[in-house]
Amino acid sequence: MSAVLETKPTQFLQILDIDGNVKNSDWMPKLSDQELRNLMHKMVFTRIWDGRAVKLTRQGRLGFYAPVAGQEASMLGSEAATNKEDFLLPSYRDIPQSVWHGLPLYQAFLYSRGHQHGGQIPEGVNVLMPQIIIGAQIVQTTGVAMAFKLRHEKRVAFTYIGDGGTSQGDFYEGINFAGAYQVPAVFIVQNNQFAISVPVRLQTAAQTLASKAVAAGIPSMQVDGMDVLAVYAATKQSVDRAREGAGPSLIETITFRYGPHTMSGDDPTRYRTKDMEQEWQLKDPLVRFRKFLEAKGLWSDRDEESTIEEAKTAVSEALAKADSYPKMTVAGLIDQMFEKLPDDLIVQRAEYASEEGR
């Protein structure tokens, strides 16, 4: 008798093909015309803001910035399937989800510039500051979700990680804990093909990243991350089942970032070809969804233009607000170390406060 070793691939969900035709009506989410338009509005708005942010970074007017173009469906289709009471644990690229979940845009700009106020999430906005350490958000998500479960709140903790992030120990620990405790958590793996420069095939022998959930005993699914309806439908299913007490799940979105890893010197021509980039641009999430909406008479050139204008205005206003926000002081930073400052920090604070004249 011989045992058979298997690696089980998971299903791939696509609703719209690249021409915006419905390929899988069974999964078509029940969204009103206005909700469909809102999805498009968010994606166009974000594409414009991202383009502006890239330019502003080149001009030195923003600091740390990780471009998002290409990933709009993956990011916004998933966030749109959550409630405002659900808690988002973003990584550093997941600024659009944070903003659409309630973080004011000017604070996102202050975060980029390295200002503490960028992390002072307003009361009532259920978002954590962007995570820098790859995977730390995964173990924390399980803790936040456990809090909801212990308090019998019908809320969900949701988080994002990239393809490279699924190689981290924290990724496995976090999803395994979530499964063990059956907490209401949704893990979204945005597989944008490269961890900075390293391709997925060098990260793992797993056939899909979604299949990594099998070992944690939590259900998972792979979706077309360039198809906003597929991302929305998959996330809605995961969020709904978590909210109803059926436990955590994982979604892998297959997507692509058009730009560099960050604006801090990454050069994508060193690790991917023009052909590859063009191939992915044919799958563009905005093009595809626009065709779908236009065929239904739900989106017009005027809608597109007014959204672009709205985004440009919002970015300018947010930037002006960020520009006028008071500078930080070292004494002010020391004040945020503890609820009550220990004596040694009081002494250190005084040294800076006198220099800073406060």
Next chain:
Amino acid sequence: MAVMTMIQAITQALDLELARDEKVLLFGEDVGQSGGVFRATDGLQKKYGDQRVFDTPLAESGIAGLATGLGLQGFRPIAEIQFFGFVFEAMDEIAGQAARMRYRSGGRYTCPVVYRAPFGGGVKTPELHADSLEGILMQTPGLKVVIPSNPYDAKGLLISAIRDNDPVFFLEHMKLYRSFKQEVPEEAYTIPLGKANVVREGKDVTIVTYGAMVNTAVQAAETWAKTRGITAEVIDLRTISPIDIETIASSVKKTHRAVVLQEAQRTSGVAAEIVAQINEQAMFYLEAPILRITAPDTVFPYAQIEDEWLPTQTRVIEGLEKVLSM
């Protein structure tokens, strides 16, 4: 008043705080059903249920990350790291995450977590159980580090740590768990974090120490007083971050001589920091250089040579003689 060991005092502190505040949660490897490898959490799951006192999967970063997430949401998690040597696995969640939460969010989020871990030499554990890694924690802004030396302090300090609104690492020396008993009040009481304790008064030299070395210091001081008629003042730090330099400096100003005694290796860490701070605060009162009595800068030793590696009473007395002769 009840007489109890340090482990009993710790269990009682956990019990009282679980009873007082339903936001207190207690978890880690083997802490639930089994009551912990040292029985520190014995009976607590039965009393408070498996929603509040529970076993975790075997993964330290997962444990610490769970604590971060729960702390963010207003709970007061007490996370046990089964042995302090396993803390490397969880360092990002402690130093990189929880200790920075208040700062990173400009005060919007806090992380009132207590991490508990047994540590300390002299009990012949396998590698990476007994290491004195407190210097690493001490260099973490945003984290308080507490190391009790006796049952009474352990209870009062642990209750303070649990009620603190910032993350606290609470280190429990394994050799102290059951080595002696002390009178400990049954009710809850607090000992403020960041305050040292003068455990023995003296006028000729100050010994600054913490943890299990407090007993070594007191014994050496007693022997020395009998044989030489010279008195040493012993200061138990109780909290190594923040350090109570005021108590240390006022003692040094009185005795004019100081040694710092620690179980940890010599370089960097608590002793080096104390020497620096005494220099800043009381340099001109000193009549001799401050001496560090520590373990050597090797990896924590194999069990068979542990007792020679750790600072002994003899080495403490030699150190005191050296400082006095200068």
